[in-house]
Amino acid sequence: MKRFADLLETLILTPSRNGKLRLMIDFFRSVPDPERGYALAALTRELDIPSVKPALLRQLVTTRIDEELFRLSYDYVGDLGETVALIWPDAADHPARSIPHGRNDMPSLTEVVTQLQAASRREGPALIEGWLDRLDPSGRYALTKLVTGGFRIGLSARLAKQALAGFGNVPVHEIEELWHGLDIPYESLFAWLEGFAEKPVSAALAPFRPVMLSHPLEEGDFAKLNPEDFVAEWKWDGIRVQASLDRGIKRLYSRTGDDISPAFPDLVDALAFEGTIDGELLIARPAGVGAEQSVTIGTFSDLQQRLNRKKLLPRHLEDHPAFLRVYDLLFHAGEDLRDLPFEARRSRLEMHAGDFDPTRFDLSPLIPFDSWEDLAALRAEPPLPIIEGVMIKRRQAPYLAGRPRGEWFKWKRDPFLIDAVLMYAQRGHGKRSGFYSDYTFGVWREEAGHRELVPVGKAYFGFTDEELKAIDKFVRNNTVERFGPVRSVRADATKGLVLEVAFEGLNRSTRHKSGLAMRFPRISRLRWDKPPAEADTLEALEVLLASDNGAD
Amino acid sequence: MSKRFEQLLVPRPEGLYCPPGDFFIDPVRPVDRALITHGHADHARAGHHHVLATTQTLDIMAIRYGAEHAGQTQAAALGEDITIGDVALRFHPAGHVLGSAQIAVTWKGMKIVASGDYKPRPDPTCAPFEPVACDVFITEATFGLPVFRHPDAAAEVQRLLASVRRNPDRAHLIGAYSLGKAQRVIRLLRDGGYQAPIFIHGALKKLCDYYQQQGIDLGDLQPATVARGGKGDFAGAVVLGPPSAFGEPWVRRFPEPLISFASGWMQIRQRARQRGVELPLVISDHADWDELTATINTVAPEEVWVTHGREEALVRWCALNGRRARPLHMVGYEDENE
Incomplete structure (x- = not known):
């Protein structure tokens, strides 16, 4: 569990795709069967274990800690699994000063999965309680995420398969074709990828056939x-x-x-x-x-x-x-x-x-x-x-x-184009550290003679490095407010940066204030020449929405 | 809560006020007479008429605000008895940063300890925290939730060193506040076996120099401020800077920067993730939950007053453990120095 917990923890914090691939490949290399196979199943969400309701975790934790203290903590942390992982008292009576490194009684992921699968509904909670006592905070975090069934680490099953392809140096479509005929914990797959065995033969009916792309x-x-x-x-x-x-x-x-x-x-x-x-x-x-x-x-x-x-x-x-x-x-x-x-x-x-x-x-x-x-x-x-x-x-x-x-x-078909006004900018990661590189842009909404900008989308590519520098400079020089890594920039009728945004389509959305969501928006041009007052209106987008979606 | 103790110390908008001595402790706005626990900006402000603090805190205030930061200054040695009117004072080490002190205030048989910010665990860059028996213990609650249990700082630094070894092509940029945290991280890196030069942002220089003068060996520190030849120059380097610098063009000189941040807040993954931190280091200059509660038990005061942070949870814990406690709802003490 320790290795799996470490993997999860680093995956959460690694923004880059290549970084994630490297982490997974290292993991497959250094962790033996069947542990790595169960981890793969967990990451690709193939693992079928009796899931545990958040209410049960809450119930377990409040047998150990005052309900009010738990509530205050949960309010602060905002994530149930993480709160439980952090707040769970260490088994020792005295307050532990350090994460118990080198504890050798931590359950393995294999043990957790196989025991849970064999357990009855009634036995499940006691098992989880016992493991929470044996694990360190990051192990507890992995466990709570495993049993509530949501890692939220920004990792697709596809990326995990790509890591396998990288690990075994085979084309990813070969993995995809085999995938549905394989059994957890994928020992035959790993043996093949490591060159110890022939490629497994998929015996499954109606397997996936890798698709042809254009x-x-x-x-x-x-x-x-x-x-x-x-x-x-x-x-x-x-x-x-x-x-x-x-x-x-x-x-x-x-x-x-x-x-x-x-x-x-x-x-x-x-x-x-x-x-x-x-x-x-x-x-x-x-x-x-x-x-x-x-x-x-x-x-x-x-x-x-x-x-x-x-x-x-x-x-x-x-x-x-x-x-x-x-x-x-x-x-x-x-x-x-x-x-x-x-x-x-x-x-x-x-x-x-x-x-x-x-x-x-x-x-x-x-x-x-x-x-x-x-x-x-x-x-x-x-x-x-x-x-x-x-x-x-x-x-x-x-x-x-x-x-x-x-x-x-x-x-x-040619993309749709609109002129929008830059409203917020967020700092990037990795190569883009130190640059404001993620942009939220808006268009004008008119109501009772009053005009205001409403955000309609977010884009973080489409511009050149030179343009990125120029936008970054604009953001820094025109910051109105800061919220953590985000800055709101000056955007009114006379002053602001107009971005020509290209996108593939428009949908209705209840998540955005504008009621619209763009598909694949990207910055196509910077319109330094254009006064913000002349940017597009929400009305114009509504017309586009109607034509894009036909008579519906 | 007992009104009796409020004759000695009472919260006011400016800060904790002592009517019989006519002074404030860590006032947030200029006052006539101020007693300062430590040099962090939310506790030590410029513009008081008269300041009483440890020599190191006075030095730090002079470095930060200039020699003219106060009309008059008076140094308090740790353990020395000082009187203001008929109020007896004594400064005790708080273990928070260099020069940090708790202030014990005694008058008419009542003793209140204002601990400022404190940390009971060992720190090679400052004098160790000393619990002081008292009637009222005034505690911070920056990490006053049971989710905050700081791991061993040396082990955190080992994680950083492992990452440096694993990523020889990347510059490790460690966000650390300029007073206390930066020097502690550097000292821990040295204790962890890292002897290479450490690069520091210009904003850290004066205080690092001061720590060195005070006998805290930080090893070879080099400026990371000047633009150097090629981008590859900082590959594999360890660079410290104030977190605010990471959003600035300053970071662009570093190859594939790996952003790290040394703070107790880094215990919450979502916080780390939101800030774009790839390598969170849970290193804090404050007491964690277990240390807050253990300290209260050790000091065993008649009453606990909770100043700033997550007061509600700590007051709740006191109630559950049969201790009288009240939140002071002090405004102006932010967590910016963590």
Whole structure:
């Protein structure tokens, strides 16, 4: 537990992605099986242990410490697990002066996990109490986070898999492909990554197949690409998923191989096609009789209503039915089609289009075009707001894992641009220590003749190093107030910095004062020339929201 | 609470006031006669007519505010008996920073100890805290919550040294307040076996020099203020500066800075994370919860008065343990020096 607790602690405090990868790789290198495997399972949230309600922790801790003192402490710390970890009295009667280094009776993570899994509901609390007595504060912290099921360390399962890839020096898609067929604590995986054993063979049904990704199309590409070698499709603004039915087992995966079946039971239930398909998850329901399209597609923000829900209620399924727009076929009835050219896979897919439940699935149509100019015109006038550009795929391309060059291209529509006013700036980390590099910007809201700036987004990239220096200087010279690492800067009609912000779309949001949330905002230009009074208004954004999200 | 003791010391907006001696202890605004426990800015302010403090505290005030910081100064030796009118005074070491003292005030058979800020655990940079028996013990409560249990400072410094060894390409920037914390961290680094030059921000220089003059060996200190040749110059270096400097352009000269902060607050991970601290060092110049409560038990006063910090929890603990206690709700003593 000590090593795992140390890992958690350093991961929490390490902002950089590479730093996190290094920490995990070091951990996998230096911690033996099965301890490292249980840690991996915990970090990737694959661990299935009977969870403990926060109320139980609170109950346990108040048998040791006055309730009022606990309440005051919790108010101050703000995190239940951390409060419990810090406040839990050391087992010794006398006040311990130091963290008991070198105590050898600390439980291992393996012991904690295996005993909890074997324990009955009634035994759980006593086990936890015993471990809290044996652990030091950072071990207690790891334990409370483990049993309440939330580390909040800014680490995705994907990053953990990348660390494994780095540890074993193998491509990450090989790990992703194996992942769902492996058993905790992953001893066969580690043995393979360390070169002691053959690559494990996944025996799982409906495993994840690493997806093929595209490159953004660049200006110079057209000259090199012959339109006759390519087909085009619309680029849908949903989420890329893979659906699989394999001898009765049904799975829905994200593009990084996370099993997201539980979040979309409506779609998974409707899956009746033996094989693995690649497509875009959207929200859509059958259109009425006589409608131009067979389904009515919802917006990306409709889709967000279905994402990251702790609890799925019948009304979520009812109001926002999941739908899959299919564009590729990887396996069919046990046959691996990935080496076939795109065209051959596509015709196989079209041949079986009738096998899909039309209320839940359809085929993403190909868009006919003769020249790149043709396609450019189509891209400029997409028929539906849910379209965010076009995809260009080589007719002869096999289905290749990863992001192969020259096969698939995405040609997104131009981003939206607005002029916003810098309102707050926050200090950066690492290379950006000492620079104000995270910016909150706002637009004007008019109410009863009164104008005020309301924040509409935050961006921390898109500018050059030179521009960063210039903004930093502006922030320092125009600070109005400071709150910890954040400064509010002067921003009124006459004085302030106008930022041209590029973004991909707008959603409604209850989290922001403006009621709007931007997707992928970044700074595209600094408008030193523009007086803040001439920046955009919330009204203009509202209009954009309406057009971006169609008639919805 | 007993009104009797308030004849001797009573909280006023300016600070704790002693009517029979007509003086204030650690007043937050200029007064005629001030007794100062230690040199941190929230306790020692400039502009009093007459100041009584330990020699070291007076020196520190002169370094910070200039020799003219007070109309008149008077040095109090630790353990020496001093009288103001018919009030008897004695300064006792508080173990907080160099020169820090508790002030015992005795009058008509009543004895009150105003401890200022204090720390009972050993600190190589100042005289050790000494519990003083009294009727009323006035205690701080900066870390007055049972979540604050400071680990061994030497072990914290070992964590820092391990990080320095692990990251030879990065400069370790340690935030440490200029009076007390910085010198203690440097001294602990030396005791931990680190003999290389330590780089210090200009704001720390005068006080580090003063500590050295007072016989506290801090080893080879070099300025981190001048811009040097290349960026690689500070790779692997240990650099100390006031935390406020970390948001300034000053930090840009360091390669891949690894931000550290030596403070009791670093026990709370979210606090460390919010401040962008990668390596929190839980090193405090204040008593932690166990030390606060143990000190109260040792001193065993008739009443406990809690001045600043998390008064509520400490008063609650006193109630649970059968001790009379009251919060003084003193304003103006911030935790900025932790």
